[in-house]
Amino acid sequence: MKRILLTGFEPFQQESINPSWEAVKQLDGQIIGNYEVMARCLPTAFYPAKSQIKSYFHELSPEVVICIGQAGGRPDITLERIAINLIDARIPDNDGESPIDVPVEADSPAAYWTNLPIKAMRSAIQGVGVPCSISYTAGTYVCNSTFYALMHTIEQFGQNCRGGFIHIPFLPEQAVEHAGKASMSLDDMVRGLRAAIAAVDSEEIVQVSAGTLHHEQ
Secondary structure: OEEEEEEEEOOOOOOOOOHHHHHHHHOOOOEEOOEEEEEEEEOOOHHHHHHHHHHHHHHHOOOEEEEEEEOOOOOOEEEEOEEEOOEOOOOOOOOOOOOOOEOOOOOOOOEEEOOOOHHHHHHHHHHOOOOEEEEOOOOOOHHHHHHHHHHHHHHHHOOOOEEEEEEEOEOHHHHHHHOOOOEOOHHHHHHHHHHHHHOOOOOOOOOOEOOEOOOOO
8 A cells, every 4th residue: 555645734813723733634544546644734934844754754754745835825726737846925923933045955956846646636625616727926934944845855765756735725614714815625625635635646747847748638
């Protein structure tokens, strides 16, 4: 049985809940398609999250890693296509750090593409009735930093591993506190993530690193 590592984040910025961890922990231990799901929670802090995702990668040796994060205000599940080598914190992280215009990894590529079959995953998520789109920016906060650190680690140590990042909306109870911004039920988030996992072995030629472009279906 192959292993897939899913990570979510702890709450941040005065939130009492983070939908990424609430959704991910629902899937811990489940068998989905060819994969056993291992769920882990990451700190919402630049340097601890980067260190932790690398530690999980080496400890668990998963075939696939998907990090999940909150994108409050987005209306659907969004599959991130690219991670950029930039931290530009709009707010402090949970450790009070707010780096500006610094790289995630020094002397490293400007960006990495996900090497997941995100178009097939989008179709699978939409196929179970959950709104989904592909995003071309993961921002410059902890989500992007963690995504970049993951892909950098895969590039260095895990050429046979696939990785990527998925953003999910607010939960309804959060949206109430944010002037009625878009939200999604936890059930729909979990259903969408389950469909995404089931599609990770889909036949689709994917982009593997910055500067290396391949044809996609």
